[in-house]
Amino acid sequence: MTWLTRVFLRPTVAVFAASALLYLVIGCLLAVHAEFMLGDALSRVQSAQGVLFSRDPHLASIGFIFTPMTALVEIPLTAFSPWFPSLTRYAMAGVIMSSAFMAGAAVQIWGIGLDRGVPRWQRVAITVLFAVNPMIVFYGATGMSEAPFVFLMCWCARRLIRWTSTDDVHDLIGAGIALGLAYLTRYDAGFPTLVGAAFVAVVTWRRAQRNRWQTAFLDAVILAAPAALAFFAWAGTSWLLTGQAFAQFSSQYGNTAILDQVGGPAESGTRTFAYSAAELLVLAPALPVLVPVIVVLAVRRRDLEVLVTTLIFGSVLAFQVYSYAAGSTFPFLRFYICVIPLMCVYAFQVFPARGDLHPRRPGVFAVPHAMPPPRLRGVAVAATVLVALCLPVTAIGMESRSLSVQQYAVGALLPFDPQEGTDMDQQLRILESFGTEREMADRLDAMDLPDGSILVDSLYGFAVVAASKYPKRFVLPSDRDFVSILSDPAASDVKYILTVPNSGRGTADAVNRRYPSIYSNGAQISMLELEFPNDGADQPDWRIYRVLTNPDDATEPE
Incomplete structure (x- = not known):
């Protein structure tokens, strides 16, 4: 067996390679064969192209409306566009970017199950169900910022979950770096940063016997510092170059201006909460069943890992629900995509924590995972089956024009499209965007x-x-x-x-x-x-x- 074979037989490498290949193939079919692209993804690719090939090439060409992470990653890819024009013409640079990041998210889901010590069958099943979820596949294949954001949120959640048991500063630093990069990917990361820092401060304060306030403050700073640096660096650079610190909100091209230009928010009042609830249920219909079980088990076990999962992913979702209710964003299904990893991690956490975490340097408050005999196997099986049953519900929901305005047109490419005969003309016009x-x-x-x-x-x-x-x-x-x-x-x-x-x-x-x-x-x-x-x-x-x-x-x- 060669060294290359041994590398690809490693579970994490196999998960990454298989997932990335799946997303890349589907992305090629959508972009090059069907000529279907999302505007935000194509716009970011053009921004990356401008850094190298515009008549006035400079790094600030990436613009300050969108956060810069996706465009920065795409710059090396667009460098090859003179030889491979599809990288920009069909936004294939974005497809490569999102394929790699979403495959990384699948690796993090696998890692969370490994750290938890769940049975191998469940780790494989949940990772596969996450990777082939229709929403995950779509945003892994279309070059949008959802892919890196989901990866970074999963990375943050995994490292912070580990920290609750290892008290290892390396895990805390890893979670902080993930949040900092996540802020440079989407502004949504600001809220989980604040919530995560508060959680870390409270946990450290309760554990410390001496210098409680200083120790709690230091740990919170370690987690929040990368995101704070990203916040001030990005806002300061934007202000120096454009005169606007937050162009996403104040510019004529930002969200607020776009909403005014198209006539304001489509919904208001309590209807926005009902719409957000419908979006969440389309993506994770198992949650109403999983949440009560998870809450009961977490309380009985005093399981902080469940609280981390809830705070990191839940804060992103709460921010999106609030933003839509406040009329500052759009009714897009993709804004709730973090509910999918939340559901998958919950499915792991019905099983008691038994994994060996192998910390680099355990902290003074390290609490090793207990190693009880396997229990609740039936509950774990039921949770996995529930996650599996979510896939057809999500696929059907993505065919709904009212719930999935950005994805439903792809149904016209399928052999059996439920919308056929009722909305086909509109679907075809969406598919022909940018032709x-x-x-x-x-x-x-x-x-x-x-x-x-x-x-x-x-x-x-x-x-x-x-x-x-x-x-x-x-x-x-x-x-x-x-x-x-x-x-x-x-x-x-x-x-x-x-x-x-x-x-x-x-x-x-x-x-x-x-x-x-x-x-x-x-x-x-x-x-x-x-x-x-x-x-x-x-x-x-x-x-x-x-x-x-x-x-x-x-x-x-x-």
């Missing part, structure tokens, strides 16, 4: 244009730029001279301006803000050259205007 933008990119690529000759805002134009073979031809808001070029395109040798209607989200488009009438009449600076009605759902129609060197030549479009 018009790729057609525009091909048309522009065929023209013999110099660098910096096409002006467009990346609000909607990211899909055109990502699909183009010549990203240096585009002048984007991330370019440091964008404002001066926008003010006088002709003097800057801009040949064409890409425009969208000045309505809805188009009101935030920088070109529309500078020239409000440009889409309708050229704004006296340009003449209509081409028009592209959009085939994609919720995507704007495009007009390409040719910049006039002599404004007196401007005419109204027919």
